[in-house]
Amino acid sequence: MTSIRWLLPVLCLTLSACSTSKGFDRAGMHESLHQRLHIADEREPRDSPTSTAPLSEPIRLGIYFVRTEFPTRQSVRSGEWLSAEKDRLVQRLTQLRSDQILGEVVLLAEPTVRTLTPQELRQASVRYGIDVLLLVDGVGAVDRHNNAYSFFYPTIIGAWLAPGTVIDALFILNGILWDLRTDTRLDGQTAEGQAQRTGAVVLVEDADVLTEAKHRAIDAFGARLVEHLRSLTRERSGAPSPLR
Template sequence: MKKFAFAAITLLYLSGCATSPHFNRAALEEASAQPGHPKEYTRADSVKEIDALKPQAELPLRLYVPQPANDNPWSQEEIEEIESWKPFLKQNGLVSELFVAPESTRKHCYQYDNCQLEEQRMEAARFQADAWLAFDINSSEEEYANPLSILNITLVGMWVVPAHHTSSDIRLEGSLVDVRNGYLYAFARAFGKASQTRPFMYSERYETRRLARLDALKNFGERLRQETSASAAPAL
């Protein structure tokens, strides 16, 4: 088995009291800033400063979705999936706008340093966003040949016989973070998988991984749909 672990985003901005492990509508309403609340722009570098963070954004949010850190850029299908979330998020009063970052905003920081969140925060500010959705993507991949692969010694076998198996499992985690001070509102995770058995000449693990990542993103979107569509009334 071949495993390819992609570097995780280190959440430097975690704040404690109101952070939710769900994108629950009622919890987000409770955590958002009150209308007219004076805005504060801070960068918390200690536990004490992080603990003192308060939400700065008001609903509905101008939401920014950056390109993935330490992973391939969003594909056209993935961008279309993310943009498909806007209608129900807008209908539920959680966002007024949703922007998917252009690939041109990706910096060298994404590849070489542990500064992805700060870079994404700056990007989101340039788009006048209130919050951004930071994604962390990890994958596990497997590739092997089945007994039919012996037919690869023939030209026809290489092109016709389904002798090579690839599979990919993706874990996708998304965190909703305040642009002004890094307050963490909510986080959630979703999983995706894909597998293919194809002839040697068509076997491509990167394509399998792409399908698994798209599956995870769709599952994440469905979770958003379910949780943000829940009643705004707090549970008793």
């Protein structure tokens, strides 16, 4: 009985805290990404004089997943890049090998690039013979709110059975290409992934939904990057773009 009395106030606080949808702070998320990838906005590397620059093929592509601190925001989350998530992006790019666009993909390990500066990124890239470096970063957000079934939560058993909690998750992934051979920054790519789950308040977890959104963002980003690299290669060869 004592545990039930203790649980009731907790449920009431939970209901009041997430009773309505607040949406996503997209402006704050993009601002956080800009702060974390500010290195790409400096004068090193140089901006390409055109919106895109043709690539020589096949290229040796390096990928660095950014892990830097930024001012904390309650509405913005930054997660760790797991090995499986890095491999997920690499898998999306493997189709470019058959197109003779990519020769090899190299993941720069965190100990290789301890601080995010142009000099250290270039030195690490030269060490591995990288032609083009891709800087990847991402932030996520979760909007947790309740639906009508949440009225059953105070019955205790309802907290385990009633699907009264809705979790919406958004993950924004940003990538910037740096052509080390010409020391120019190519066009960046941005992709989003969203996910939603509905369930009982004690059974659904924010982290699970955010991970699903992150995976969808990685898939979308990979597909977009593949098309972008193909377009840069077509510019070099002068081949016409495929009809859509």
